[in-house]
Amino acid sequence: MSIALVWLKRDLRLSDHEPLVLAARTGLPVVLFYCFEDIQLDDPHYEERHWRFVSQSLADIGKKVPTSALWITQGDLTTRLNQLNELHGIGAMFSHQEVGLANTFARDIAVKKWCVQNDVKWQESNYAAVIRGLTNRFEWDKHWDSVMRSPTQDCDLSQINWCQYPLAIEGAQCLNNEVILQHWLPVDNNIGKCSTKALFQQGGESEAWRTLASFFEQRGKSYAYSLSSPSLSQHHCSRLSTYLAWGNLSLRQVYQFLLQHWQVPGWRRSLIALSSRLHWHCHFIQKFESESRMEFEPVNIGYQDLPRSSGNIQQQHLAAWKSGQTGYPMVDACMRCLHATGYINFRMRAMLVSFLCHHLAIDWRLGVKHLASLFLDFEPGIHYSQFQMQAGITGINTIRIYNPVKQGEEKDPKGDFVRAWIPELNEVPSELIHTPWQLSSMEQMMYGVSIGETYPAPIVDIKKSYKDAQQLLWSWLNKPIVKVEAQRLLARHVRPSN
Numbered sequence: 001m002s003i004a005l006v007w008l009k010r011d012l013r014l015s016d017h018e019p020l021v022l023a024a025r026t027g028l029p030v031v032l033f034y035c036f037e038d039i040q041l042d043d044p045h046y047e048e049r050h051w052r053f054v055s056q057s058l059a060d061i062g063k064k065v066p067t068s069a070l071w072i073t074q075g076d077l078t079t080r081l082n083q084l085n086e087l088h089g090i091g092a093m094f095s096h097q098e099v100g101l102a103n104t105f106a107r108d109i110a111v112k113k114w115c116v117q118n119d120v121k122w123q124e125s126n127y128a129a130v131i132r133g134l135t136n137r138f139e140w141d142k143h144w145d146s147v148m149r150s151p152t153q154d155c156d157l158s159q160i161n162w163c164q165y166p167l168a169i170e171g172a173q174c175l176n177n178e179v180i181l182q183h184w185l186p187v188d189n190n191i192g193k194c195s196t197k198a199l200f201q202q203g204g205e206s207e208a209w210r211t212l213a214s215f216f217e218q219r220g221k222s223y224a225y226s227l228s229s230p231s232l233s234q235h236h237c238s239r240l241s242t243y244l245a246w247g248n249l250s251l252r253q254v255y256q257f258l259l260q261h262w263q264v265p266g267w268r269r270s271l272i273a274l275s276s277r278l279h280w281h282c283h284f285i286q287k288f289e290s291e292s293r294m295e296f297e298p299v300n301i302g303y304q305d306l307p308r309s310s311g312n313i314q315q316q317h318l319a320a321w322k323s324g325q326t327g328y329p330m331v332d333a334c335m336r337c338l339h340a341t342g343y344i345n346f347r348m349r350a351m352l353v354s355f356l357c358h359h360l361a362i363d364w365r366l367g368v369k370h371l372a373s374l375f376l377d378f379e380p381g382i383h384y385s386q387f388q389m390q391a392g393i394t395g396i397n398t399i400r401i402y403n404p405v406k407q408g409e410e411k412d413p414k415g416d417f418v419r420a421w422i423p424e425l426n427e428v429p430s431e432l433i434h435t436p437w438q439l440s441s442m443e444q445m446m447y448g449v450s451i452g453e454t455y456p457a458p459i460v461d462i463k464k465s466y467k468d469a470q471q472l473l474w475s476w477l478n479k480p481i482v483k484v485e486a487q488r489l490l491a492r493h494v495r496p497s498n
């Protein structure tokens with residue numbers, strides 16, 4: 001008797017899951033399969049935090065299906081498929097399409113070849129509203145709407161013919177789910193007074209629904225007014241990005257939940273703001289799908305030779321940025337917050353990239369993987385598109401060079417966010433918390449900080465770096481190749497309504 005295999009990737013849920021519905025329809029014993037792949041475990045875009053989240057998600061799935069129906073393994077994907085096929089026979093395989101990095105694309109090609117060689121039928125379902133091989137955006141908005149408003153793909157879990165016999169395979173690196181999950185599940189490390197468990201969002205469909213419900217119960221009412229504050233956004237933003245990135249929720253489930261609340265009085269402004277962002281989600285992933293070389297080079301090829309910093313100074317600046325030691329409290333607090341929690345809001349992500357690429361004039365490629373590895377919600381399509389936009393190398397988006405002092409004074413006026421992540425500045429009064437280098441020696445003594453010793457002096461003069469970056473980027477916009485590329489990008493990626 002062969003099995004129907006549901007290959008789980010970034011779709012770690014049991015509801016609105018077309019591959020599961022299709023597998024159930026075959027009548028064959030259904031097996032859910034997840035592989036911690038070597039190519040991803042070794043990939044610098046990812047860190048342990050991501051695999052812990054995946055493990056939590058799988059553990060949640062494991063509570064809802066028989067143990068014998070979930071096979072979690074590690075290693076090379078086609079090797080594992082081969083072992084499974086030889087022992088149990090894969091009658092059919094179902095999965096979602098993945099809009100991922102070049103390494104998962106290459107793996108998909110290898111899997112396709114393996115399926116052909118082994119006569120295994122592999123059916124892929126679309127990922128949200130993203131269309132493979134799309135060359136323009138005519139009608140794309142309509143497509144988005146029709147996908148998001150169509151019924152979710154659910155099946156009664158109790159009616160599925162789940163595989164009832166054990167699937168452990170001799171020779172596979174990890175033989176049972178418990179072993180592999182225990183490897184990644186949270187170690188209760190203490191960071192200050194909080195445990196890592198408390199600081200990172202927890203994976204799993206159940207947790208995802210709790211987060212979604214809590215947003216619409218109360219948290220989201222002031223969403224539109226809290227988006228750009230690093231502190232308020234932690235609570236009032238939806239915090240759904242990680243659940244969407246790893247597929248604990250589908251975008252359609254979130255959008256339909258939003259539509260159910262559309263008429264609730266007092267919420268309209270926040271719901272409009274959220275709805276726009278849910279549209280952006282697929283828009284950016286579609287962009288990456290259609291232009292995946294942006295993982296390696298500027299989407300606008302005219303920026304390939306943009307002069308960038310190099311040598312020792314670049315190395316020192318990059319290390320300071322990565323570790324939150326630039327001497328600019330807002331930049332450092334955001335980076336340290338990311339290290340500890342895996343989350344920061346949109347505006348602060350944009351500021352971090354702006355500081356790296358504009359004030360430090362460092363090539364975007366040297367920072368993009370670092371932030372990916374810190375963002376628990378790392379989603380290749382959104383991340384690469386947004387990173388390049390904020391780095392000012394698309395030729396079609398407004399260039400924004402954020403001033404970290406101004407951002408601090410506006411978005412963290414009392415300095416609470418800075419104090420939470422930079423204990424060295426704990427005693428510094430609000431008026432000076434974003435410019436601690438202005439403290440006199442006497443004040444430094446009074447407030448228990450020594451600039452250049454306990455907290456760094458600014459690594460760059462932002463007045464000068466602002467001028468330099470502005471001059472460079474505006475002059476670059478006029479290059480003929482940049483203009484030609486900009487026209488190409490507009491024709492390919494811009495939705496006609498925009």
Ligand SMILES: Cc1cc2nc3c(=O)[nH]c(=O)nc-3n(C[C@H](O)[C@H](O)[C@H](O)COP(=O)(O)OP(=O)(O)OC[C@H]3O[C@@H](n4cnc5c(N)ncnc54)[C@H](O)[C@@H]3O)c2cc1C
Binds near residue numbers: 244245274278345378
């Ligand atoms: C440099 C940079 C890198 C980014 N990398 C990622 C990433 O790897 N993964 C990721 O999910 N988001 C990324 N974003 C977008 C955005 O910052 C996050 O989606 C958002 O902060 C997540 O918080 P939230 O779920 O509370 O969002 P909310 O504000 O509540 O928005 C709801 C959902 O809409 C989507 N969304 C929100 N903002 C955007 C946006 N600007 N573009 C596309 N979709 C959006 C997300 O799925 C989000 O969960 C990046 C932004 C920047 C500037």
